[in-house]
Amino acid sequence: MAISVFDLFKIGIGPSSSHTVGPMRAAALFLGTLRERRLLERVQRVEVRLYGSLSATGIGHGSDTAVVMGLMGDWPDQIDPAQIAPRIAALRDSGQLLLDGNLPVAFDWARDMLLLDENLPYHPNAMTLTAFAADGSELSSGTYYSVGGGFVVDAEQAATGQLDQDHTQLPYDFSSGDELLRLCKEHGLRVSELMMANEKAWRSEAEIRSGLMRLWQAMRDCVEQGLAHEGILPGGLNVKRRAAKLHRSLQEMSKPNVIGSTLSGMEWVNLFALAVN
Structure with a gap:
């Protein structure tokens, strides 16, 4: 089974590996293609097309925002989540997307972020990104599938049916x-x-151990963030944060050892799940 622990456990923004992490990675890969082909400086507009499940539930999962952040040069394991909302607000106000973080291109959310009620052949989580020149001609286009777990394949790879190319x-x-x-x-x-x-x-053992500690720290940070904040979760679905309140109630229980009770033990498990989400 040629799959690494770092494929199974990925650091990324929530709430979904297939609807948030994957789309951001796809956009970052498309940006990399533009960079490799020396097309970045010629891009004047980018169009995003979300299909299938990404279109139907993408807004609630932040798929549209994730794609935009990927086009701005961010990767899901490196981005500061606290910076997403203000940067998206600035884009909407200015009508300019900072391609690769520093190249302003026109971006009209209503025109350039298209949620389409159709499916592409290979997977329901599909998206197409297209870059245009100043005269409106197409510079480059790429179709990607977010196949789950943060894994992304392009249309060519999907057509072969061999999603795993690590041999x-x-x-x-x-x-x-x-x-x-x-x-x-x-x-x-x-x-x-x-x-x-x-x-x-x-990779080397030193790199493995360092990477595992980074994963563990990211998990701890997620839990701490979940316990520290209340209010409404981002995404527009008006879902209330529950971890902080549940944590307080568990700490206030009169039992000397809350883990000693099976029911209380499960509440602590539930708390962890709520905190990381």
Whole structure:
């Protein structure tokens, strides 16, 4: 199973890996294509077309905003979420999108952010990005599919049906839990040791441990943010934040050990889920 822990666990803005993280990555990839083809300086307008599920539920999941932030050069694991709202507000006021963070191009939200009631062939989470020159001619266009978990494929890759193009040879390849346990027993390894050996097919142990600590810190930060803020969640659906209130109620319980109760224990699990979302 040639998949890394850093593919399974991705740092990114919420609320959805397929509707938020994936679209931002797709837009950033499109921006990279423009950069590689030396077209950035010629772009005067960008059009975004969201299809299928991205169109139907994208507003509530922030798909439109995520695409715009990707076009501005941001990646979901590097962006400061607190900066999104003011930057989007500035774009709407000015009618200019800062392509790659510093190149102003015209962007009319009603004209250039199109939510279309149609599906593309390979996946319901589809989007097409098109860059235009000053004379209105098309400079470049790309169609991308956000296939879940933050993974993104372009139209060419989707047409092949081979979504996984990582052919890294792992020292201990497995495709089921039974195979994993058999390999551990056969080679005298703990699960953690076997997985570390596999991860080292992609990067050094120092990079792996540093990356894991970054993931853990991101999880801790999400929980702390969830417990510190109240009010309404962003996205326009008027969903109330509940983690802070639930946390206070659990702390105020008179039982000496709230985890000692199965019900209370589940409430703490629920609290974690609410806090990270």
